[in-house]
Amino acid sequence: MEAANQSTVADFVLLGLSDQPKLEKIFFVLILLMYLVILLGNGVLILVTILDSHLHTPMYFFLGNLAFLDICYTTSSVPLVLDGFLTLRETISFSGCAVQMFLSFAMGATECVLLSMMAFDRYVAICNPLRYPVVMSKTVYLSMAVSSWVSGSITATVQTSLAMRLPFCGDNIINHFTCEILAVLKLACADISINVICMAVGNVMFLGVPVFFIFVSYIFILSTILRIPSAEGRKKAFSTCSAHLTVVVIFYGTILFMYAKPKSKDPLGADKQDLSDKLISLFYGVLSPMLNPVIYSLRNKNVKVAVKTLVGQKCLIQ
Numbered sequence: 453m454e455a456a457n458q459s460t461v462a463d464f465v466l467l468g469l470s471d472q473p474k475l476e477k478i479f480f481v482l483i484l485l486m487y488l489v490i491l492l493g494n495g496v497l498i499l500v501t502i503l504d505s506h507l508h509t510p511m512y513f514f515l516g517n518l519a520f521l522d523i524c525y526t527t528s529s530v531p532l533v534l535d536g537f538l539t540l541r542e543t544i545s546f547s548g549c550a551v552q553m554f555l556s557f558a559m560g561a562t563e564c565v566l567l568s569m570m571a572f573d574r575y576v577a578i579c580n581p582l583r584y585p586v587v588m589s590k591t592v593y594l595s596m597a598v599s600s601w602v603s604g605s606i607t608a609t610v611q612t613s614l615a616m617r618l619p620f621c622g623d624n625i626i627n628h629f630t631c632e633i634l635a636v637l638k639l640a641c642a643d644i645s646i647n648v649i650c651m652a653v654g655n656v657m658f659l660g661v662p663v664f665f666i667f668v669s670y671i672f673i674l675s676t677i678l679r680i681p682s683a684e685g686r687k688k689a690f691s692t693c694s695a696h697l698t699v700v701v702i703f704y705g706t707i708l709f710m711y712a713k714p715k716s717k718d719p720l721g722a723d724k725q726d727l728s729d730k731l732i733s734l735f736y737g738v739l740s741p742m743l744n745p746v747i748y749s750l751r752n753k754n755v756k757v758a759v760k761t762l763v764g765q766k767c768l769i770q
Contacts, residue, residue, distance in 0.1 A: 468730075487530045493519075495523070498520055500759055565604060567700055618644065
């Protein structure tokens with residue numbers, strides 16, 4: 453029997469917005485600015501969670517992981533997208549496509565699990581505050597973070613391996629900005645039913661289960677908050693999880709908007725539909741990572757104080 457990978461293509465062509473040259477210039481500037489904000493905002497978050505001893509707690513440890521993950525996620529795709537805006541015919545090697553697909557898949561799956569871990573942290577902090585130091589010990593929260601990264605990497609390895617071992621019989625034009633797995637699977641000249649099944653299982657494990665876990669956690673959290681007698685106490689308790697809840701709503705809300713919106717049944721509108729899908733996917737990849745540090749900075753007094761202290765120290769040094 454022949455080797456599993458019978459691909460006859462050495463590289464792929466990323467279509468991007470090559471048919472919309474005017475839009476390319478606009479989106480190059482826009483995406484570049486958003487990427488710089490992502491690097492700056494999340495970089496500052498990582499620094500303050502490391503340098504400020506007051507933030508050496510499970511909550512801020514997870515926040516630092518989320519910031520690092522957002523930098524990795526956008527860096528796996530945004531430079532490639534920006535280069536595509538400046539290149540008439542953006543190509544990526546077969547192995548480069550596999551690496552890019554793996555990284556974006558791994559970061560996305562890891563974030564889903566990490567957000568559910570952060571929900572559990574808030575559940576313990578609000579519903580069982582006296583047991584919090586025991587339940588969320590250093591060993592526990594380190595294990596939770598590691599399991600998030602490992603599980604995301606495992607599913608990305610499985611999905612990428614199954615996709616890239618398919619035969620590609622000449623058609624190498626990917627109608628997307630990056631090696632998005634669904635766009636790549638459309639080019640395969642073989643049965644992709646196994647890939648579809650594995651993706652469905654992965655969606656249940658990394659979207660369905662975390663969402664359900666977060667939903668149940670916040671039912672208990674809100675129930676506990678509503679039982680607090682004083683309005684000030686309720687406000688203080690809710691403020692400790694409002695930033696995480698906002699991030700969850702934006703992250704999963706964008707995913708639902710992308711995949712749950714109705715598809716156009718008009719064949720003449722297929723090109724507009726494809727353009728819309730690509731642009732939504734592009735902004736999804738940068739919107740949440742850009743907003744996360746802003747949300748946590750605005751809604752968390754400790755982070756705001758730590759950032760001001762860090763900026764003040766830099767000004768004094770200069």
